[in-house]
């Protein structure tokens with residue numbers, strides 16, 4: 398019986414560069430586009446490849462529980478969730494970074510001035526860890542998007558969010574105070590699949606490593 402590899406892809410920003418990478422690795426992925434409503438794409442072969450299209454924040458759950466053998470997901474999501482995944486390759490694309498940002502009029506504040514402030518974020522674990530590591534006590538307000546709105550409306554004094562071009566901060570009159578960490582997309586594996594499907598997974602990982610090292614993907 399031929400084996401099957403299930404691969405979880407993040408929809409949204411990361412989908413296109415991920416499909417480009419898979420194409421370069423000669424994996425079948427015809428028809429996987431951002432505007433498709435289809436969530437499962439299967440391709441016969443040895444191994445049979447089945448892709449599932451998930452919200453980026455759901456990829457770790459599919460992989461940790463073995464519903465997918467492999468996943469493509471941002472380091473930002475991995476560090477926030479802390480799930481038990483085998484992180485195999487830094488794919489280098491999907492760059493962004495976690496920052497602490499404040500309204501422009503507060504641009505001269507020092508990190509220590511943020512003690513007891515209210516912090517809005519989609520990444521409560523990252524924010525909590527960062528402030529605790531710096532000896533600061535803050536109130537974390539968890540939101541699910543449009544984080545930049547919180548200080549504009551007086552909901553928070555500070556935000557912790559991901560930034561790539563910096564355009565969203567600028568357009569909302571916010572400035573970066575501190576950069577917490579960088580993030581890029583990672584190829585992750587379910588720990589059991591990595592052992593039981595090693596023969597199928599390892600050549601794929603090696604091909605992807607070669608492509609990334611060759612600088613073909615940016």
Ligand SMILES: Nc1ncnc2c1ncn2[C@@H]1O[C@H](COP(=O)(O)OP(=O)(O)OP(=O)(O)O)[C@@H](O)[C@H]1O
Pocket residue numbers: 408409410411452453454470471472473474491492493559560561562580581582
């Ligand atoms: N400027 C950016 N903004 C958001 N995500 C970015 C950015 N740059 C790179 N990324 C990567 O893309 C991932 C999220 O992509 P995107 O925001 O398109 O997802 P989404 O489909 O909107 O997800 P969701 O609906 O779950 O919020 C992040 O986890 C991160 O790894």
Ligand SMILES: O=P(O)(O)OC[C@H]1O[C@H](OP(=O)(O)OP(=O)(O)O)[C@H](O)[C@@H]1O
Pocket residue numbers: 519541542543544545558559560561562563564565566
């Ligand atoms: O620095 P930039 O290139 O402007 O990108 C940063 C923006 O992108 C992300 O939001 P996203 O598009 O994921 O939407 P969200 O606010 O709903 O999470 C992030 O939360 C910022 O708002």
